[in-house]
Amino acid sequence: MRLAGRISAAIEVLTEVEQRHRPVSEALKAWGFAHRFAGAGDRAAIGNLVYDALRRRQSHAQAMQSDAPRALVLSVVVRDWGEPAEALANSFTDDRHAPEPITETEMEALRRADGPAVPDVPEWLQPSLERALGSEWIAEMQAMAERPPLDLRVNTLKSSVERVANSLKRFSPQSTDIAPTGLRLPAGQRDSRTPNVTTDEGYQKGWFEIQDQGSQIVSLLAGAQPGEQVLDLCAGGGGKTLAMAAAMDNRGQIFAHDSDRSRLAPIYDRLKRSGVRNAQVRPPEPEALDDLAGRMDRVLIDAPCTGTGTWRRRPDTKWKLSTEQLQLRVAEQQAILDAAVASLKPGGTLVYITCSLLPEENADQVADFHRRHEGFEDLNLKHVWTSYLNGDFRGLDMPHGLLLTPLRTGTDGFYIAALKRTATR
Structure with missing residues (x-):
C-alpha cells in the first residue's frame, strides 16, 4: 500500500474507535483480518497514524479546526510525519485506495502555522496534572504525547547487558541512562516498525524481558x-x-x-x-x-x-x-x-x-x-x-x-x- 491507501485505512480505523468505542488494538486487529492483502509494514504504518493522531488529538484538532478522524490523520501526516501538503494532495489523485481529494479548506488548514501549545489531555484533568507537575505541566504533557521507546530489562539471573546487546545488535540497542540493566530501542519515525524482539533467541531463553x-x-x-x-x-x-x-x-x-x-x-x-x-x-x-x-x-x-x-x-x-x-x-x-x-x-x-x-x-x-x-x-x-x-x-x-x-x-x-x-x- 502507498501512503494514500494507508491514510484511508487509518481514517477507517479511527472512525471505528470513536464511533463504537473500541480499543485501538482491537480495531487495528479487526481491520487487518478484513484486509489480508495488507503486509506487516502497512499494518505498522496504519497503527502509527492512528496512535499519533490520538496522542496529539487536541493539537491536531485545533490546527485543522476539526476533530474528525480524517482531519486528525491528515494533520498527522503533514505536521508529525513531515509530508508536504501539496505532495500529499497530489498523491491522492493516482491511488484508487486514497480517500476523497483534499479540499481547499483542508489545504488551508494544513498550510496554517500551528497555534499555541496545547496540553493534549482532557480538560477536567488539567487541574490535577498542574497540581502534580507544577509550572512545567504543559511541557510534561507534550513529552507524554511523544512516541515511547522499547525498553528491555536484562535478566541478570541468566545473562548480562553486554551479551543481550550483542544478541540484539541488529537493532542497535542503547544502554538505559538510569536503570543499570536496561537496554533501549529508540522510538522510530513515520511508518517505522517496532522490532519484534520476542522472536529473538535471547528472549526465548529468558535473557531479557520487555519492561519500560x-x-x-x-x-x-x-x-x-x-x-x-x-x-x-x-x-x-x-x-x-x-x-x-x-x-x-x-x-x-x-x-x-x-x-x-x-x-x-x-x-x-x-x-x-x-x-x-x-x-x-x-x-x-x-x-x-x-x-x-x-x-x-x-x-x-x-x-x-x-x-x-x-x-x-x-x-x-x-x-x-x-x-x-x-x-x-x-x-x-x-x-x-x-x-x-x-x-x-x-x-x-x-x-x-x-x-x-x-x-x-x-x-x-x-x-x-x-x-x-x-x-x-x-x-x-x-x-x-x-x-x-x-x-x-x-x-x-x-x-x-x-x-x-x-x-x-x-x-x-x-x-x-x-x-x-x-x-x-
Missing part, C-alpha cells in the same frame, strides 16, 4: 534484598516480581498474588523462562495469604490505577477516562493499602507504586493512609536512588514519595512511596 525503564527503576527502588520475605500483592503478569527476583539473586522468597486470575495467568510461563526459583504464586482465593500475616519484610503494591502514566503507549485511554473511573480506582487503592498492613511485620516496608501522574492516586492516597494507620514513616527514596541507579536523582520530589515522568526521566509516568512500619501492631 520507569518500571525497572521503581522495581529497584522497592529495595527487595536477598533473603527477604516479600509479598507482591498486585503481581499481575509478574513484571516486577521478575525484576525483584533478579535483584534478590534468587535468594529469599517472593509471594506473587493478584485478585484477578486472568491477570495472573502469564506469570507462570514468565517465571519458568526467566529461571526464577524464589517466587511462589498465590492464587486469588480469600485465604491465600492467611499464613503470611505479620511475616513479610516487604509488601509491594503495584496498585490498579487510571494508567495516566502510560498515555504514550495507550493514548486512546486518556480520552475515555472519567471522574467515575478515577473515584473507583482511588477506592480500590485504599482497600488494597489497608489490606496490605496485615502481612507486614514490625520494621517491614510497605511499597506503594502506581503508573499514574494524578495526586489523587499518589500523594493524596499515601497521606490518607497515614491518617488511617499510625506507626508508619516515609523513607527517603532519593537516598535509595543513589544506591541502585545510575546518575543523580532526576525524578520529581513529591509528598511522601517521588514521581517519574517522560520529560524528566524519559520513562512512563510512575509514582512510588516506601513506608517503614515502626509500630509493633
